[in-house]
Amino acid sequence: GNSVTQMEGPVTLSEEAFLTINCTYTATGYPSLFWYVQYPGEGLQLLLKATKADDKGSNKGFEATYRKETTSFHLEKGSVQVSDSAVYFCALSDLPGGSYIPTFGRGTSLIVHP
Amino acid sequence: DADVTQTPRNRITKTGKRIMLECSQTKGHDRMYWYRQDPGLGLRLIYYSFDVKDINKGEISDGYSVSRQAQAKFSLSLESAIPNQTALYFCATSDSGTGTYNEQFFGPGTRLTVL
Numbered sequence: 001g002n003s004v005t006q007m008e009g010p011v012t013l014s015e016e017a018f019l020t021i022n023c024t025y026t027a028t029g030y031p032s033l034f035w036y037v038q039y040p041g042e043g044l045q046l047l048l049k050a051t052k053a054d055d056k057g058s059n060k061g062f063e064a065t066y067r068k069e070t071t072s073f074h075l076e077k078g079s080v081q082v083s084d085s086a087v088y089f090c091a092l093s094d095l096p097g098g099s100y101i102p103t104f105g106r107g108t109s110l111i112v113h114p
Numbered sequence: 115d116a117d118v119t120q121t122p123r124n125r126i127t128k129t130g131k132r133i134m135l136e137c138s139q140t141k142g143h144d145r146m147y148w149y150r151q152d153p154g155l156g157l158r159l160i161y162y163s164f165d166v167k168d169i170n171k172g173e174i175s176d177g178y179s180v181s182r183q184a185q186a187k188f189s190l191s192l193e194s195a196i197p198n199q200t201a202l203y204f205c206a207t208s209d210s211g212t213g214t215y216n217e218q219f220f221g222p223g224t225r226l227t228v229l
Binding site: 032034036042043044045046049051089091093094101102104105106107 | 118147154155156157159162172204206208215216217218219220221222223
């Protein structure tokens with residue numbers, strides 16, 4: 001079956017530091033990959049996505065590249081802000097023809113200090 | 115107004131009580147989901163529905179039931195609540211249309227405490 005593994009948190013950084021949150025996946029088909037973000041007290045919302053190999057998703061200064069050869073989709077940001085403090089979830093979903101059931105990682109908490 | 119709403123937002127109940135959590139959406143999506151979030155365990159799928167006549171069990175359906183009353187409404191019931199069902203519950207929707215890649219849209223969550 002499909003699975004997503006992401007690094008455990010919390011990740012604690014100072015403002016303006018570089019961020020990497022690792023995510024690897026296993027899938028039977030050709031999945032689409034997502035990063036969702038959950039701010040305190042809120043539901044998850046889509047941060048970025050990539051739908052095929054070598055695609056780069058980007059939003060709000062965050063980037064992730066779909067690496068089929070390493071089955072990875074690592075999240076990066078060059079300079080984090082206090083407002084980026086949240087929980088980040090890596091996820092996958094099968095492309096048409098698959099079950100479309102999304103699979104989520106366990107989430108990585110990011111804490112950014114001023 | 116929010117596209118995906120959940121009621122109640124918070125609920126405290128006692129062991130053995132029947133509880134219903136409700137979800138409504140105005141996005142016009144055909145697919146709806148119920149997830150449970152526990153610290154360190156991420157999101158786990160309880161039930162999902164691809165249309166009004168389609169209901170499917172997810173990873174952790176034991177102790178839960180659902181009803182899809184209309185395309186826009188999907189409710190989750192705990193027939194006899196137990197303390198280990200204390201968690202944060204999320205409803206989500208997605209569109210099966212081509213090019214959507216099953217992106218999930220989440221409600222704000224219901225925090226349920228079973229004493």
